[in-house]
Amino acid sequence: MSQKTEIFFKSRWLPWALVAPQGIIVLVFFFWPAGQAFVNSFQESDAFGMSVEWVGIKNFTALFANPAYWYSFKVTGIFSVLVAVIGIGLALILAVFADRVVRATLIYRSLIIWPYAVAPAVAGILWLFLFSPSVGVVARSLEAIGVQWNSLLNSDHAMALIVIASVWKQISYNFLFFLAGLQSIPKSLIEASMLDGAGPWRRFWSIQLPLLSPVFFFLLVINIVYAFFDTFGIIDATTQGGPGKETEILVYKVYFDGFKALDLGSSAAQSVILMTIVILLTALQFKFIDKKVNY
Amino acid sequence: MSIEKRPWVDAIAHTTLIIGVMVIAFPIYMAWVASTHTAQAMAQWPIPLLPGDQMFENYAAALSGSENSGTRGMSVYRMLLVSLISALTIAFGKIIISLISAFALVYFRFPFRGLVFWCIFITLMLPVEVRIVPTFKVIADLGMLNSYAGLTVPLIASATATFLFRQFFKSVPNELAEAAKVDGAGPMRFFFDILIPLSATSIAALFVIQFIYGWNQYLWPLLISTKEDMYPIVVGIRRMIPAGDAQTEWNVIMATAILAMAPPLMVVLLMQKWFVKGLVETEK
Numbered sequence: 001m002s003q004k005t006e007i008f009f010k011s012r013w014l015p016w017a018l019v020a021p022q023g024i025i026v027l028v029f030f031f032w033p034a035g036q037a038f039v040n041s042f043q044e045s046d047a048f049g050m051s052v053e054w055v056g057i058k059n060f061t062a063l064f065a066n067p068a069y070w071y072s073f074k075v076t077g078i079f080s081v082l083v084a085v086i087g088i089g090l091a092l093i094l095a096v097f098a099d100r101v102v103r104a105t106l107i108y109r110s111l112i113i114w115p116y117a118v119a120p121a122v123a124g125i126l127w128l129f130l131f132s133p134s135v136g137v138v139a140r141s142l143e144a145i146g147v148q149w150n151s152l153l154n155s156d157h158a159m160a161l162i163v164i165a166s167v168w169k170q171i172s173y174n175f176l177f178f179l180a181g182l183q184s185i186p187k188s189l190i191e192a193s194m195l196d197g198a199g200p201w202r203r204f205w206s207i208q209l210p211l212l213s214p215v216f217f218f219l220l221v222i223n224i225v226y227a228f229f230d231t232f233g234i235i236d237a238t239t240q241g242g243p244g245k246e247t248e249i250l251v252y253k254v255y256f257d258g259f260k261a262l263d264l265g266s267s268a269a270q271s272v273i274l275m276t277i278v279i280l281l282t283a284l285q286f287k288f289i290d291k292k293v294n295y
Numbered sequence: 296m297s298i299e300k301r302p303w304v305d306a307i308a309h310t311t312l313i314i315g316v317m318v319i320a321f322p323i324y325m326a327w328v329a330s331t332h333t334a335q336a337m338a339q340w341p342i343p344l345l346p347g348d349q350m351f352e353n354y355a356a357a358l359s360g361s362e363n364s365g366t367r368g369m370s371v372y373r374m375l376l377v378s379l380i381s382a383l384t385i386a387f388g389k390i391i392i393s394l395i396s397a398f399a400l401v402y403f404r405f406p407f408r409g410l411v412f413w414c415i416f417i418t419l420m421l422p423v424e425v426r427i428v429p430t431f432k433v434i435a436d437l438g439m440l441n442s443y444a445g446l447t448v449p450l451i452a453s454a455t456a457t458f459l460f461r462q463f464f465k466s467v468p469n470e471l472a473e474a475a476k477v478d479g480a481g482p483m484r485f486f487f488d489i490l491i492p493l494s495a496t497s498i499a500a501l502f503v504i505q506f507i508y509g510w511n512q513y514l515w516p517l518l519i520s521t522k523e524d525m526y527p528i529v530v531g532i533r534r535m536i537p538a539g540d541a542q543t544e545w546n547v548i549m550a551t552a553i554l555a556m557a558p559p560l561m562v563v564l565l566m567q568k569w570f571v572k573g574l575v576e577t578e579k
Contacts, residue, residue: 008469008473009403011403011482014403015399015403015405015408016405018395018396018398018399019396019400019411021391022392022415022452022457023411023414025392025448025449025451025452026414026418026452028433029433029449030417030418030421030452031414033426033429033433036429036433037426037428037429040428040429093311094312097307100304100305100308101305101309104309108312109567109571110564111316111320112316113567113570113571114320114563115319116507116563117556117562117563118559119510119511119512119513119529119555119556119559120511121513121529121530121533122532122555122556123322125536127322129322129325129326129545129548130321132543135338135339135340135342135545137325171319176574176575177575180571229425233513233514236514236517236533237536251424251425254424254425254428259427259428259518264428268428268429271426271427271428271429274425275425278425
């Protein structure tokens, strides 16, 4: 509970000067481009920007009539669900055990947070190496048990590669939030359940998991946002959306259509759709944060 | 601590955690191993699984960026410098502009204060990734391609940091501001002499998070840096992997990967206490 600070200082110009740097950056680099994206999404221009014409909602109808766009939605959906479910599940297991081994918790924490510091693109390269069909340790091990690994040709392998790299990169974050959540559960609650004879398994299901549910939902939204937007580096470093378009998530498609295929109208329309998705996800996130504060 | 004695459960816990840590560490360990062998050793199966004796040669080759070093003539030393300058500018820039705008929002009453707040707030919802083409155009129109300004300034606005400081300032007792006024101190004096020292922990926590954010930027510099001498290391290393079937020089690439990971990793590990606190609190 933070009390409301009364407003003390009086100055006509000082507050404006103080918010000006942030305000200018926000106007020039956020609102102007976002407005541009909105305007461009109703326009069609040639690749060199020589001619521009208004086309109404044609860019949007063309997108939604295009199976490739729906396919990218499907790829993004599968990818983000896999990343969120696997990443949250593994992190929860590690956090519950790390919380249990009281004296060693900090040692394990120091080791599990490493991937947080690694850039997504570098994480992609590390896993690309392990899954390299010719010299990758993991790929060769899989070959030894009869799996011919090749993420350049096999779309399931490509998807597995980006999911593994993305989960690895995000596991530290999930782990830290679960651990903080577990450590904020009152000790008296755990002790009371012990007196009642509840074992660790029972305690996990009847106390820890229910009390973690706000953290759980928070992480679900954060992980989906992460999979949607922050995995660009991983994908660009490993599959580049391939083979074909099998791992081309929506953000990668905006980049590809805008900068490689130079289809600016379509890219702008995709940007507008993505912005709508982010706004919905953020609203969802805030709904859960309210719950979190109140539990 | 009154955790009950159940040696079996403890054994399972430790085993699971050790396996987990090993799996998590494995990619970094293999990168390290690869960075200590010759290109030939890393080009044919089976590759060595223990460190070799080529460490010095590989790291020297990567840093200098000589033409046949596997870095395709790009100097990793230069890339590290670009990354460091960008990451520090982004981290300090975000902290400074967030501190002063949060100060204005909490300690002053001015017209459109609510509107200003919402304008900053909404930037949370517009990550660079969703509006890359128009933002790139703005940078190009302003002549900021291939410059540190272009690499950093658009990433400096930060709703998260502004919120954190705003929350923190609101928890500072009113008596402090009152006392400052009684003593005849102006707002800026109060800001520098009282608020900033009180915010030291939050500033340290944000520094870790924002330094890593800045260091690990990929898509933005990919667009803004069209010249090799303005590549941060995260973009540069990606360019070292040849397209198609050309032989990848994993030893030098992995030496570069280790160099790319080392600075943010050091920051996280050395400032772990503040980092964990900052991370969990910022996202609340």
